[in-house]
Amino acid sequence: MGGRLRVYRVLSRLYSRSFRRSYGAELEATFMLSREEPRYSRRGGEWLFWFDMLRDLSVSVARQRIRQAALAASRISHESRRPQTGGGKVDLMLHDFRHALRVVFRQPGFATAAVLSLALGIGGSSLIYGLVDALVLRPFPYPEADRLVAVGVAFPRQGTAGAGAPGSSGARRFIEVLSPAEYGDIRAGRSFARTTAFDLGNRNLVGGDTPERLFTALLLDDPFSVIGMRPALGRGFLPHELAPNGPPVAIISHRVWQSRFGGDSAILGRAIRIGGQSAAVVGVMPPGLLLLGTDLWIPWGGDQTRMPRNVRQFTVLGRLAQGASLASANAEMTAIAGRIDREFRGQFREYEGWRLEARPWAAAVTGELRQPALVMLGAVILVLLIACANVANLLLARAASQQRDVAVRLALGAARWRVARELLAESLVLSIAGCAAGLAFAAAGLTIAPEFLPMEFTEMGADVGLSVRVVGFGIGLAVMSAVIVGLVPILRAWRTAPREWLKLEGHRATSGRALLRFRHAFIVTEVALAVALLVGAGLLVRSFIRMQATDLGFDPARVLTMRLTLPREKYKGEAVNLFFNQAVERIGALAAVERAAAASQYPPMGAFDTAVDIEGAEAAAAVRPNAFFTFASPGYFATLGVPLKSGRAFTDRDTVRAPLVAIVNEAFAARVLRGERPIGRRLRLGDSGPDRQWVEIVGVVGDTRNRGAAAPIEPEVFLPVNQQTMWNQLFLLVRARGDAAALLPAVRREILALDNEQPVYAIATLEDSLRRAVFPQRVSLALIGLFAVVALVLAAVGVYGVISHGVAARTQEIGIRMALGADAAAVIRMIVRQAFTLVGLGLGAGLALALLAGRALTTLLVGVTPRDPGTLAAVTALLALVGLAAGYLPARRAARVPPSEALRYE
Numbered sequence: 001m002g003g004r005l006r007v008y009r010v011l012s013r014l015y016s017r018s019f020r021r022s023y024g025a026e027l028e029a030t031f032m033l034s035r036e037e038p039r040y041s042r043r044g045g046e047w048l049f050w051f052d053m054l055r056d057l058s059v060s061v062a063r064q065r066i067r068q069a070a071l072a073a074s075r076i077s078h079e080s081r082r083p084q085t086g087g088g089k090v091d092l093m094l095h096d097f098r099h100a101l102r103v104v105f106r107q108p109g110f111a112t113a114a115v116l117s118l119a120l121g122i123g124g125s126s127l128i129y130g131l132v133d134a135l136v137l138r139p140f141p142y143p144e145a146d147r148l149v150a151v152g153v154a155f156p157r158q159g160t161a162g163a164g165a166p167g168s169s170g171a172r173r174f175i176e177v178l179s180p181a182e183y184g185d186i187r188a189g190r191s192f193a194r195t196t197a198f199d200l201g202n203r204n205l206v207g208g209d210t211p212e213r214l215f216t217a218l219l220l221d222d223p224f225s226v227i228g229m230r231p232a233l234g235r236g237f238l239p240h241e242l243a244p245n246g247p248p249v250a251i252i253s254h255r256v257w258q259s260r261f262g263g264d265s266a267i268l269g270r271a272i273r274i275g276g277q278s279a280a281v282v283g284v285m286p287p288g289l290l291l292l293g294t295d296l297w298i299p300w301g302g303d304q305t306r307m308p309r310n311v312r313q314f315t316v317l318g319r320l321a322q323g324a325s326l327a328s329a330n331a332e333m334t335a336i337a338g339r340i341d342r343e344f345r346g347q348f349r350e351y352e353g354w355r356l357e358a359r360p361w362a363a364a365v366t367g368e369l370r371q372p373a374l375v376m377l378g379a380v381i382l383v384l385l386i387a388c389a390n391v392a393n394l395l396l397a398r399a400a401s402q403q404r405d406v407a408v409r410l411a412l413g414a415a416r417w418r419v420a421r422e423l424l425a426e427s428l429v430l431s432i433a434g435c436a437a438g439l440a441f442a443a444a445g446l447t448i449a450p451e452f453l454p455m456e457f458t459e460m461g462a463d464v465g466l467s468v469r470v471v472g473f474g475i476g477l478a479v480m481s482a483v484i485v486g487l488v489p490i491l492r493a494w495r496t497a498p499r500e501w502l503k504l505e506g507h508r509a510t511s512g513r514a515l516l517r518f519r520h521a522f523i524v525t526e527v528a529l530a531v532a533l534l535v536g537a538g539l540l541v542r543s544f545i546r547m548q549a550t551d552l553g554f555d556p557a558r559v560l561t562m563r564l565t566l567p568r569e570k571y572k573g574e575a576v577n578l579f580f581n582q583a584v585e586r587i588g589a590l591a592a593v594e595r596a597a598a599a600s601q602y603p604p605m606g607a608f609d610t611a612v613d614i615e616g617a618e619a620a621a622a623v624r625p626n627a628f629f630t631f632a633s634p635g636y637f638a639t640l641g642v643p644l645k646s647g648r649a650f651t652d653r654d655t656v657r658a659p660l661v662a663i664v665n666e667a668f669a670a671r672v673l674r675g676e677r678p679i680g681r682r683l684r685l686g687d688s689g690p691d692r693q694w695v696e697i698v699g700v701v702g703d704t705r706n707r708g709a710a711a712p713i714e715p716e717v718f719l720p721v722n723q724q725t726m727w728n729q730l731f732l733l734v735r736a737r738g739d740a741a742a743l744l745p746a747v748r749r750e751i752l753a754l755d756n757e758q759p760v761y762a763i764a765t766l767e768d769s770l771r772r773a774v775f776p777q778r779v780s781l782a783l784i785g786l787f788a789v790v791a792l793v794l795a796a797v798g799v800y801g802v803i804s805h806g807v808a809a810r811t812q813e814i815g816i817r818m819a820l821g822a823d824a825a826a827v828i829r830m831i832v833r834q835a836f837t838l839v840g841l842g843l844g845a846g847l848a849l850a851l852l853a854g855r856a857l858t859t860l861l862v863g864v865t866p867r868d869p870g871t872l873a874a875v876t877a878l879l880a881l882v883g884l885a886a887g888y889l890p891a892r893r894a895a896r897v898p899p900s901e902a903l904r905y906e
Contacts, residue, residue, distance in 0.1 A: 005028065005031070005032065006468050007466055007467070007468055007471050008028065008031050008053070009028070010468055010471055010472070011054075011057060011471065012024065012027060012028075012057075014057070014061045015027075015061055031053070034049070034052075034053070046443065046444075046447040050439075050440055050443035050444070050466065051440045051443075051444070054436045054437075054439060054440045055436075055440075057436075058433070058436050062101065101429055110394060111430070111433075113394060114391045114394055114395075114430045114434070115430060115433045115434050115437060116434075116437075117387040117390045117391050117434070117794065118387055118388070118391060118430060118431055118433075118434025118435070118437075118438065118478075118481055118485075119433075119434045119435075119437035119438040119441060120383070120387055120438070120441075120790060121380075121383050121384030121385075121386070121387035121388065121434075121438070121477075121481070122384065122431075122434050122435050122438030122439070122474055122477045122478060122481065123437065123438030123439065123440070123441030123442045123445075123474075124380045124383055124384070124438075124441075124442075124787070124790075125377075125380045125381055125383070125384050125438075125473075125474075125477055126438060126439060126441075126442035126470055126473055126474040126477070127380075127441065127442040127445040127446060127449075128376050128377050128380045128783070129377060129470060129473045130442060130445075130446045130464065130465070130466065130467065130470040130473075131373075131376075131446070131449060131464060132373040132374070132376065132377050133467070133469055133470065133473075134464045134465070134467075135366065135369065135373070135453075135464070136362075136366045136369050136370055136373040137362070138362065138469075139362055139365065139366055140288075140361065140362055140365075141288040142227050142228050142229060142288075142289075142361075143228035143229070144228060144319075145360070145361065145362060146360055147319055147320040148226070148227065148228070148317060148318075148319055148360070148361045149192075149317070149318055149319075149320060149326065149329065149358045149359060149360055149361060149364075150174045150315065150316065150317055150358070150359055150360075150361050150364040150365075151174070151178065151186055151316040151317075151318065151333065151356055151357070151358055152172040152173055152174035152177060152356070152357050152358075152359060152364060153172070153173060153177045153178060153182075153312075153354065153355070153356055153357075154172050154173070154354065154355045154357070155350045155351075155354050155611075156352070156353045156354065156355075156623070157349055157350050157351075157352045157353060157354070157623055157624055158350050158611045158623070158624050158626055172355075172357050172359070174315065174359065174364040174365070175200070175292075175315050175364075175365075176199065176200060176312070176313050176314060176315055177312055177314075177315070178197070178312050178314050178315075178316050179307060179308070179309050179310065179311050179312045179313075179314065180197070180220060180304035180305075180307045180314065181304075181307065181308075181309040182309065182312070182340070183195075183197045183220065183304075183314055183316050184304070185336050185339075185340060186316060186318070186333070186336060186356070187221075189332050189333075189336060190321065190324075190332065191318070191320065191321060191324045191328060191329035191332045191333075191358070192318030192319060192320060192321055192324075192329070193318075193319050193320065193321040193322065193324075194225050194226045194318065194319050195221060195226060195316065195317065195318040195319075196219065196220065196221040196222065196223040196226045196316075196317050196318075197219075197220040197221060197314040197315065197316045197317070198217040198218060198219045198220065198223060198291075198297075198300075198314060198315055198317075199217070199218040199300060199313045199314050199315075200215070200216070200217060200218075200292065200294070200315070201215075201216050201218055201565070201729075202214070202215060202216060202563075202565035202729060202761075203216040203274050203275055203296055203298070203565070203567070204274070204275050204565060204567055204757065204758065204759055205256075205260065205272060205273070205274060205296070206273045206274075206275070206757040207272065207273045210759070211756075211757045211758060211759040212260065212759055213563075213565060213759045213760075213761040214256065214274075214295040214296040215292075215293050215294050215295055215296070216294060216295070216296040216297070216298060217291060217292075217294040217296070217297050217298075218298060218299070218300040218301075219237065219242060219297060219298070219299055219300055220242070220300055220304065220314065221242060222236050222237045222242065223291065223297070223317065224236045224285075224289075226317050226318065226319050227289065227291070227317075227319075228319070229285070229286060229288070229289050231251060231283035231284055231285055231286070232254065232284055232285060232286040232287075233257075233265065233267070233268060233283060233284040234251070234268045234281070234282050234283030234284060235282055235283050236251070236282075236283060237249065237251070237282070237297075237299060241282075241299055242299045242300075243299075244301065244302060244303040244304075245301060246299055246301060247280075248274075248277055248278065248279035248280065248298075249279055249280050249281075249282045249298070249299070250272065250274060250279040250280070250281055250282070250296060250297065250298050251281070251282060251283040251284070251285060251296075251297040251298075252267075252272075252281060252283075252284055252285070252295065252296055252297075253284075253285050253289070253290060253294070253295040253296070254284060254285055254286055254287040254289075255287070255290075255295065256295045256296070257284045267281050267284060268281060268282065268283070268284075269281065269282075274296070274298065274567075275567025275568070275569050275570060276567050276569030276570040277567075277569050279298065285297075292365070309344065309347075309348065310348050310350070310686075317361060318358070326358060326359075326360070329358040330357060330358050333355075333356035333357060333358055334355070334356070336356060337354055337355055337356040340354075341353070341354060349624070350611065350624070368776075369776065371856065371859055372776045372779075372780055372859065372860055374856075375536075375780065375784075375856050375857060375860070376779075376780065376783055376784070378853075378856070379533060379536065379783065379784050379787045380783075380787055382529045382532060382533055382787070382791065383533070383787045383790055383791055383794075384477060384481070385484075385525075385529055386526050386529050386530060386791050386794045386795065387481075387794060388481050388484040388485055389484075389522040389523075389525050389526045389529075389798070390522075390526065390794050390797070390798050391427075391430065391481075391485045392484065392485050392487075392522055393519050393522045393523070393798055393801060393802065394801075395423075395426075395427070395485060395486070396519050396522070423486055424482070424486045426486070427481075427482045427483075427485040427486030428482045428486070430482075430485065431478040431479070431481045431482035431485065432478060434478065434481065435474055435475060435477070435478035438474060438477075438478075439466070439470075439471060439474045442466065442470065442474065443466040446464055446465050446466055446470070447465070449464050450464050519802050520802065520838055522798070523795075523798050523799055523802050523838050523842065524838055524841045524842040524845065525842070525845075526791075526794060526795040526798045526799075526842065527795045527799070527838065527839055527841075527842020527843060527845075527846060527879065528842045528843075528845035528846035528849055529791060529795075529846065529849075530788070530791035530792050530794070530795040530842075530846065530879075531842065531843055531845075531846020531847060531849070531850060531875060531879060532846050532849045532850045532853060533784065533787050533788040533791045533792075534788045534791070534792060534846075534875045534878065534879075535846070535847070535850035535854070535871060535872065535875050536784050536788065536850065536853075536854075536857055537781070537784045537785045537787075537788035538868075538871035538874055538875055539854070539857055539861055539864055539866065539868060539871050540777070540780055540781040540784055540785070540857070540860065540861070541781065541785070542864045542868060542870065542871055543777065543781075543860065543861045543862045543863065543864045544774075544777060544778070544781050546862050546863035546864060547709040547710055547774060547777065547862050547863075548709075550705065550709045550862075550863075552603070552704060552705045552709065552770075553603075553642060553702050553703050553704035553705060553713075554603060554640040554641050554642050554704050555640065555641035556765075556766040556767050556769075556770055557766075557767065558594075558735055558736045558737075558738070558739075558740045559639070559640070559733055559734065559735050559736075559740055559765060559766035559767075560733075560734045560736060560740040560741065560743050560744065560747070560763075560764075560765055560766075561602065561731050561732065561733050561734075561762070561763070561764055561765070561766055561769065562731065562732050562744075562747070562760040562761065562762060562763045562764075563729065563730070563731050563732075563760065563761055563762040564580075564583075564729070564730060564731075564732065564751070564758060564759075564760055564761075565728060565729045565761075566579060566728045566729075566758070567728075568728060571728060572725075573725045574656065574725055576725060576727070576728050577656075577721065577722050577724075577725065579754060579755070580598045580633065580721065580730055581633070581722070582754055583598070583732065583750065583751060583754060584596045584597060584598050584633055584635070584732070586750040586753070586754070587732065587734055587747055587750050588635075590743075590746055590747075590750070591737075592736055592737055592738060592742070592743055592746065593734055593735070593736060593737065593743065594735045594736065594737050595635060595638055595639040595734075595735045596635070596639060596732065596733065596734045596735070597632065597633045597634075597635040597636040597638075597639040597640075597732075597733050598632075598633040598636070598721060598730045598731065598732055598733070599630055599631060599632040599633065599636050599721070599730060599731055599733060600630055600631040600632075600721070600727055600729070600730055600731070601628075601630050601731065602630075602640065602731060602733060602766070602769075603640075603704045603705055603706045603707070603708070604705060604706065604707055604708030604709070604711075604769060604770055604773035605769060605773070606628045606706040606707045606714065606716070608628060608629055608630070609626055609627060609628045609629065609714075610626070610627070610629050610685050610686050611624040611625070611626055611685070611686065612624065612625050612626065612627050612672060612683055612684070612685055612715075612717065613683060613684040613692075614672065614673065614681065614682075614683050615681065615682040615683065615684075615694060625671075625672045625715065626715075627664075627668055627672065627685075627714070627715040627716055627717050628706055628714055628715070628716040628717070629685055629716070629717045629718075629719060630716060630717070630718050630719070631718075631719050631720070631721040631724060631727050631730070632650065632718050632719070632720070632721055633650070633720075633721045633722070634649065634650045634651055634652055634654070634720075636650070636718075636733070637649055637663075637701055639733050639734075639735050640704070640733065642701050642702055642704055643701065643702040644699060644700075644701055644702075645666060645700045645701060645702055646678075646679060646699065646700045647663070647678075647679045647697070647698050647699030647700055648698055648699050649663070649699060649701075650663065650718075650720045652722075654720035654722055654723055655720075655722045655723060656722065656723055656724075656725060658723070659696065660693055660694070660695040660696065660723055661695065661696050661697075661698045661719075661720065661723070662683065662695045662696065662697050662698070662717050662718060662719055663697070663698060663699040663700065663701055663717075663718040664678055664697055664699075664700055664701075664715070664716065664717050664718070665700070665701055665702070665703050665704070665706075665713075665715065665716045665718075666700060666701075666702060666703045667703050667713045667714060667715045667716070668715035668716060668717060669700055671715055672715050678697045678700055679697060679698065679699070679700070680696065680697065681696075681697050682694040682695060682696050682697070683695055683697065683717070685717065685719075695719070701718070704716075707773070708770065708773030708774060709770065709773070709774060709862065710773065710774050710776075710777055710862050731762075732747070732760075733766075734747060740765045740766075741765060744763060747760070748760060776860060777860050777862070780857075780860050792878075792882065795842070795882070796882045796885070796886050799835055799838060799839060799882070799883065799886035799887070800885075800886040800889065800890065802838070803831060803834065803835050803886060803887050803890045803891075804890040827891065828888065828891040828892060830891075831887055831890060831891035832883075832884065832887040832888055832891050833887075834887065835883045835884070835886050835887025835888075836880075836883045836884070836887065838883070839879055839880070839882065839883030839886075840883075842879075843876060843879050846879075847872060847875075847876075850866075850872075850875075851866065851867060854866025854867065
């Protein structure tokens with residue numbers, strides 16, 4: 001409720017200061033009580049509440065201001081002609097607003113069109129900004145979040161045959177990329193006042209009715225002083241608790257405290273069972289701290305000095321020291337990387353030319369989303385500019401009919417600045433109304449938006465809503481819109497020459513033509529901006545069609561996936577493999593199941609990659625190739641429908657006692673082995689070190705889109721899950737004979753029959769996973785497509801309005817032409833040609849703008865370039881049709897007017 005109250009306090013500043021002093025507390029109390037009404041607790045209640053509140057606020061503010069202005073006017077009745085100072089200027093301003101309200105209310109059709117146009121632009125912009133702000137710009141509510149940085153790494157000696165994959169030579173990675181030894185080198189620097197490092201994993205919370213999987217951070221150092229937030233209950237970790245083999249303690253998230261323990265304040269000191277071990281709860285974090293979605297924080301507990309330097313599984317965070325900047329921190333990171341390179345290159349080849357980089361934490365986590373988010377924000381701002389141009393066109397149309405009134409007022413001695421202020425007040429009234437309606441629309445959209453976000457955002461604690469920043473952004477847009485909308489009418493009024501205008505009737509025509517030129521310029525601008533949006537939408541449509549037609553290399557239909565994490569305290573060594581083998585066997589025996597398998601990852605969620613050495617080619621390789629690696633059970637390829645191209649698949653004989661084997665995909669054979677025969681070749685995975693073993697390639701499988709349809713295929717190595725004993729987190733993949741989702745209860749029963757304390761999580765169908773993989777493309781297509789349609793409609797309405805107004809102004813001319821023998825077809829051609837001229841100018845400018853801005857869409861496009869000729873041709877044809885329709889309708893109406901009536905038209 002606190003966030004809503006802050007927003008209300010900002011909006012209540014529309015009341016006068018004296019009114020707020022007298023009634024502010026009562027207004028806030030009424031606001032808080034109103035939110036508790038039952039009708040606001042139902043679905044969509046948040047939108048209804050803000051709509052009602054903004055409507056009531058607008059009406060009451062207008063009444064209060066008008067009443068105050070009336071009282072002020074009665075006190076200063078004849079003083080308005082004297083020079084105004086202090087309160088007199090305020091009263092005069094209120095008089096301008098009262099006059100603007102009367103003008104607007106006298107023309108409800110004009111006011112409705114203008115307010116709806118601005119509401120669409122301001123509301124859409126505020127909605128997108130709210131999403132971008134909550135998900136990309138400020139996703140974490142940490143104090144001084146810009147000084148909280150992550151340290152990332154890039155290994156140029158560790159590349160890949162495909163560009164852009166994780167681990168490629170130009171890519172910085174920030175999550176789980178550094179070893180304890182490297183963290184010690186960074187911690188010894190002077191750029192950070194405090195540092196922390198954590199490994200991400202999963203732990204099972206058991207006890208109670210059902211076991212629950214918790215995403216867990218395993219800590220080397222206390223993170224909470226680095227983040228700048230303390231536990232809401234209890235305390236952080238003590239040094240001896242973080243030491244090797246320290247006492248088992250835990251800190252839980254606020255949401256787990258509420259959902260699992262009912263918000264019990266006596267939780268501190270209570271022992272909870274994490275896997276097979278008890279740990280005492282020493283703290284509960286506030287709601288805003290989740291740290292990549294973690295619900296549980298526990299000490300890592302190992303001896304850092306015993307960890308090899310090349311075992312990299314930790315994320316490193318630091319808070320910049322007083323006086324340090326991001327630039328100075330990066331300079332120090334460069335020096336640290338260079339020293340490690342010189343000292344350890346002989347032992348670890350990947351250090352050659354490696355780089356460390358400090359980056360703000362929010363940018364490190366949401367880096368891939370930033371460009372699509374900014375593209376969305378730019379697109380909706382274009383819609384706002386089109387709406388502003390439309391409203392300015394409406395005002396210019398009215399200005400043509402008001403020009404004589406303005407000239408009369410100026411001739412009678414009215415000051416030009418007074419006329420300009422009235423026009424500005426009118427545009428402000430329209431913008432304020434548009435802002436209120438737009439913010440109501442944005443509030444509704446932000447209320448329902450979380451339901452459409454992937455679970456990755458909701459689990460990370462993204463707080464999407466109508467914040468103070470979003471309201472401020474909307475108000476800023478309203479002010480900007482008022483200036484844009486009112487500028488041209490004000491300039492026209494300022495340049496009006498009353499003597500010439502009143503003296504010469506011909507000057508009226510000249511002035512009308514000047515106004516029409518302004519309106520034409522606005523229409524060309526509208527069409528150009530609409531073309532840019534249409535080209536962007538067309539490119540995304542063609543790209544999405546290409547993605548849908550892409551051969552994935554596997555069959556995603558009817559496959560259910562879920563993840564299991566076996567507690568190491570309970571399952572060690574071959575017991576891990578035994579559990580998963582039994583689970584796959586039991587699930588595969590179900591009548592509704594066609595096949596079942598287990599794997600460490602599956603397409604499109606390629607996340608685990610490593611460097612690869614090929615026997616006989618290590619010394620010659622300037623850059624070590626990189627590839628995904630996946631542990632898979634026998635039956636994995638058959639379950640997904642991945643074809644075996646040569647060699648053999650995994651069998652039950654591939655155990656820890658058998659020779660080590662691997663299967664590679666065709667991309668690996670082509671790009672890493674350079675097309676040489678893969679069967680019988682040997683490779684080693686991982687960074688440098690003496691413990692790595694050679695693995696023989698025994699098979700080649702077809703390529704799969706291992707990072708989704710929007711990304712290129714990357715080399716991949718598959719290893720038998722039964723030939724390892726350390727990987728305790730695997731996915732189950734179950735192909736159903738019918739509905740995949742309906743299998744979940746039966747699969748859960750089989751898992752609980754093996755271990756009644758073992759939860760499953762990350763449950764999804766394979767088709768759902770594929771949809772999430774192209775989430776940025778889908779959202780971009782939907783939003784930019786919607787914006788493009790709105791822009792096209794606004795541009796078409798604008799062209800139609802200008803042509804209709806021009807036809808009305810030329811009615812006598814058209815009558816004379818027809819009286820002299822011109823036929824209706826000639827009149828129609830003349831008017832349509834005018835519409836085509838406007839659309840053609842806008843089309844040319846828009847295509848140029850689209851080509852310049854097209855590079856921003858590159859990361860969202862698959863198989864399509866920003867200069868795609870098919871898209872450009874389709875947009876050109878569509879705009880030609882729009883110009884034809886917008887010009888033909890008023891042309892046909894003008895051609896049907898009898899010449900006798902046209903000649904009498906005034």
